[in-house]
Amino acid sequence: MTHKDIVERGRRVLRMETEALGEAERRIGDEFARAVESIAKSEGRVIVSGVGKSGLVGRKIAATLTSTGTPATFLHTADSAHGDLGIVGKSDVAILISKSGESAEVLGLLDHLKRLGVCTIALTGNAKSTLARHSDVALDGWVKEEACPHDLAPTTSTTVALALGDALAIALLEEKGFDADDFARLHPGGSIGKRLLTRVSDVMVTDDLPILPESATMREAVVQLAERRGIAVVAGKDGSVSGVITTGDLSRLMEHEDNVFPIAVTKVMNKNPKVAESDELGSAVVYRMETHGIISMPVLGANKKIVGVIHLHDLMRAGVV
Numbered sequence: 001m002t003h004k005d006i007v008e009r010g011r012r013v014l015r016m017e018t019e020a021l022g023e024a025e026r027r028i029g030d031e032f033a034r035a036v037e038s039i040a041k042s043e044g045r046v047i048v049s050g051v052g053k054s055g056l057v058g059r060k061i062a063a064t065l066t067s068t069g070t071p072a073t074f075l076h077t078a079d080s081a082h083g084d085l086g087i088v089g090k091s092d093v094a095i096l097i098s099k100s101g102e103s104a105e106v107l108g109l110l111d112h113l114k115r116l117g118v119c120t121i122a123l124t125g126n127a128k129s130t131l132a133r134h135s136d137v138a139l140d141g142w143v144k145e146e147a148c149p150h151d152l153a154p155t156t157s158t159t160v161a162l163a164l165g166d167a168l169a170i171a172l173l174e175e176k177g178f179d180a181d182d183f184a185r186l187h188p189g190g191s192i193g194k195r196l197l198t199r200v201s202d203v204m205v206t207d208d209l210p211i212l213p214e215s216a217t218m219r220e221a222v223v224q225l226a227e228r229r230g231i232a233v234v235a236g237k238d239g240s241v242s243g244v245i246t247t248g249d250l251s252r253l254m255e256h257e258d259n260v261f262p263i264a265v266t267k268v269m270n271k272n273p274k275v276a277e278s279d280e281l282g283s284a285v286v287y288r289m290e291t292h293g294i295i296s297m298p299v300l301g302a303n304k305k306i307v308g309v310i311h312l313h314d315l316m317r318a319g320v321v
Contacts, residue, residue, distance in 0.1 A: 013147040013155065020143045020156045021163055027140045028167070035121045035137045036171045039070060042119065044091035046072035049080070051105045053154040054097040054161065061095065061165030068169045069178035077105035085112055093119045095165075099141070099157045101129020110134060123164060125157055139164055198282040198320045204299045204308035211235050211306065212265055214242055218253070219261040221245050221268070229311060231296045234269050239305035241298050243269030275300050276310050282320040285310060 039046055046065055050058040058074055065072035075084060075094075088094070094113050098106045101124035110131060113120055122135035125142045132138035141164055147155040172178075210228030212220055214236060224232035230247040249268055253260050276285045276297045289295060289312050301307040 016145070016147045017156050017159045020160050023144070024141065024160045024163060027142065029140075031137055031139055032164075032167070032171075035139055035168060036175060038119050038121065038137060039093050039168070039172055040175045042091060042093045044089050044093065046070055047075050047088055047092050047094040047113075047118070048072055048097070049075045049077055049094065049106065049109055050097035051077055051103050053158050054099065054103075057158050057161045057165065058095070058097050060162060061097075061169070064166060064169045065172070068173045069176055070169065070172050075109075077103075077109045080109050080112065085109075085116075088113065088116060088118060090117050093121065095121045095123055095168075096131060096135065097123045097161055098129075098131055099125040099154065099161075101126040101131035103131075106131060123161055125160075198315075198318050199278075200276045200280055200282055200285055200299055200310050201278040201308075203282060203314045203318050203320075204276075204278065204310045205314070206308045209233065209306065209309060212245075213237075214266055216265045217261060218250070218263045218265060218268060221265050222250065222261070225250060228309075229296065231298075231309060232265070233298045233306060233309065234265050235306055239303075241273065241275060241300070241306050242266070243271045244273035244298060245269045246294070246296075273298065278302075278307055282310075282315050282318065286312070286315055286320055289315075 046062070048058040048062040049055070055074075055076065062072040062074040073087065075087065096106050096110055101122065107130055110120060114134070120135040120137070122131045122138040123141050124132050124138065126132060127138060127140055127142065141157065141161050143156045143160055145151050146153060146157060210224040210232045212224060212232050212234050214234055216234070221232045225245070225247050232245045233241060234243045234245065236242055243266070245265060245268055249270065250260070253263070253268055257263065274288055274292055274294060274297050276299045278299050278301050285297065289297070295312040297310050298306050299308040299310050
């Protein structure tokens, strides 16, 4: 086989799975909404179960639910028959995954869950299956065919099941109002935790701030720009920010003025500068800095007075970027 043939095989698989996801999107309806509502109003956990490849998909769905604010755990069907069913409570909701909807192991677990009065959600490719008919809610994971040329190996079907699990998790996230702060609390380690836990107040400079009175001249501003990392903040007597001067402002001024020193800072400053709030996330400030091409901002406190200065390089060192 040529490289071209191999590449085309790969493209065929991706094309088939893309088409299956598009079909899954079109088929989502009231049952999906019912599934989200059932989980959202539940006072217990989500129990996810499946056999074989469906079980592997179930583990990922349980992990995604948990990390987005919906406590979930994976229960192996075999283990459930040997004592692990004890983790299930009446207030839990179970998601049972089976392409055929006729898996003996999954149907056995369904029977036990029904005896416990647990709300059950089927995720199956067969809407007329035993699993779908006897579950409280049935999510449609139908696919036309597997990407496997023999239509045997679970490929397209597991992709659709995984995507439906993601759809459930994100719909629940939005239903519960789960925000970036909540996410950060569940991900304190690694780069995600650093980005989401870092607030402006954690990184901003608060000592010896480059503040100038409104009566200052550019002679004083030049000193501040040189010693305070390229920013000078013009503030009123009450601490409110009147404007900001940067090294860029100075460079532009020097292009048409021979003597910049006696010029009043109020004539040069940007009167509508971008500012940061002390309690906002560092990631939000980085976005504004990148969008507007700036490397530092004055930071305002709750009273809208200047309390510090935030620099892009400090955010980078903190791992926010």
